[in-house]
Amino acid sequence: MPAAPPxxxxxxxxxxxxxHLRDSVRHILEQEYAGExxxxxxxxxxxxxxxxxxxxxxxxxxxxHTVPNPTGRTPAALNAAIKASRHPIVVRVDGHGMLSPNYIxxxxxxLEETGAQNVGGIMHAEGENDWxxxxxxxxxxxxxxxxxxxxxxxxxxxxDTVYLGVxxxxxxxxxxxxxxxxxxxxxxxxxxRIREAGGLIWFSPELKVxxxxxxxxxxxxxxxxxxxxxxxxxxxxxxxxxxxRYLAPPTAVCAIAAGLVVGAAVHPLGFVIPAGYLAAIAAxxxxxxxxxxxxxxxxxxxxLATMHMSWGFGFLTSPRSLAQKVIxxxxxxxxxxxQA
Numbered sequence: 001m002p003a004a005p006p007x008x009x010x011x012x013x014x015x016x017x018x019x020h021l022r023d024s025v026r027h028i029l030e031q032e033y034a035g036e037x038x039x040x041x042x043x044x045x046x047x048x049x050x051x052x053x054x055x056x057x058x059x060x061x062x063x064x065h066t067v068p069n070p071t072g073r074t075p076a077a078l079n080a081a082i083k084a085s086r087h088p089i090v091v092r093v094d095g096h097g098m099l100s101p102n103y104i105x106x107x108x109x110x111l112e113e114t115g116a117q118n119v120g121g122i123m124h125a126e127g128e129n130d131w132x133x134x135x136x137x138x139x140x141x142x143x144x145x146x147x148x149x150x151x152x153x154x155x156x157x158x159x160d161t162v163y164l165g166v167x168x169x170x171x172x173x174x175x176x177x178x179x180x181x182x183x184x185x186x187x188x189x190x191x192x193r194i195r196e197a198g199g200l201i202w203f204s205p206e207l208k209v210x211x212x213x214x215x216x217x218x219x220x221x222x223x224x225x226x227x228x229x230x231x232x233x234x235x236x237x238x239x240x241x242x243x244x245r246y247l248a249p250p251t252a253v254c255a256i257a258a259g260l261v262v263g264a265a266v267h268p269l270g271f272v273i274p275a276g277y278l279a280a281i282a283a284x285x286x287x288x289x290x291x292x293x294x295x296x297x298x299x300x301x302x303x304l305a306t307m308h309m310s311w312g313f314g315f316l317t318s319p320r321s322l323a324q325k326v327i328x329x330x331x332x333x334x335x336x337x338x339q340a
Contacts, residue, residue, distance in 0.1 A: 013077030
């Protein structure tokens with residue numbers, strides 16, 4: 001008789017997730033997985049019905065539990081949920097992420113086959129209205145996110161980091177969990193320590209999580225400004241982590257700003273730069289919007305410009321003091337041989 005699959009703990013940091021939380025938990029509880037499972041939801045100080053919905057889910061299914069996260073910060077939520085969970089495999093899911101039906105079974109198999117400490121796959125953006133369809137198209141196109149495998153797909157293999165992640169608990173405990181100074185990019189930082197300790201991080205396109213995009217231009221701009229801000233922190237934290245893909249948005253912001261200034265104050269030829277950028281995203285929107293409604297296709301350039309400009313602005317304005325604070329909290333990677 002074959003051995004039972006390992007038990008799994010699913011951890012969820014949530015804040016203001018009334019729109020998607022019930023659906024997200026349903027996609028977990030309906031997984032095609034034969035092993036034991038628990039879901040631990042770390043509740044931040046939400047201003048909507050998130051806590052009420054979570055309480056309903058706890059009453060409806062004994063596998064669902066909640067823990068408080070008074071700070072509202074994602075890494076603190078993850079650490080609280082890890083501490084409250086108990087199984088050897090830990091699956092991270094966000095409150096607006098929808099796991100594919102065999103996600104957990106596939107991830108557990110990949111952990112066994114590869115010997116990895118963490119496996120992850122594709123952040124598959126899918127919208128529910130025209131604006132979200134436009135954002136999803138932008139987030140899954142090369143003109144939107146470059147060659148990032150967890151957005152656009154790619155070959156399975158070792159990776160620097162992965163989207164969300166399915167971990168061996170021993171790896172999380174060995175490294176002391178997430179560094180709570182990393183308000184964003186905490187996944188990258190934890191995976192960096194795991195890799196420094198000799199662990200393997202594995203990307204596989206077999207793993208897919210449906211992701212619900214931000215519902216407005218303002219929310220998308222804040223999201224990508226934070227991404228850029230914290231990517232610069234990462235670059236200062238680990239100087240070898242930057243590449244041309246990350247430098248493209250801040251370069252575009254500087255070039256467009258310079259073109260506008262030159263065009264307005266010196267010579268109209270300066271306007272060629274912003275005009276060229278607009279032409280490029282308009283052209284790139286055509287293949288990205290294939291199969292979408294006309295209204296959604298027309299909004300793709302807006303989504304692309306919001307993502308690029310916000311990310312670049314966040315990168316350029318990221319204060320050095322923030323990086324210095326994070327660097328001061330640096331945790332050395334803990335090797336298995338030195339674990340207490």
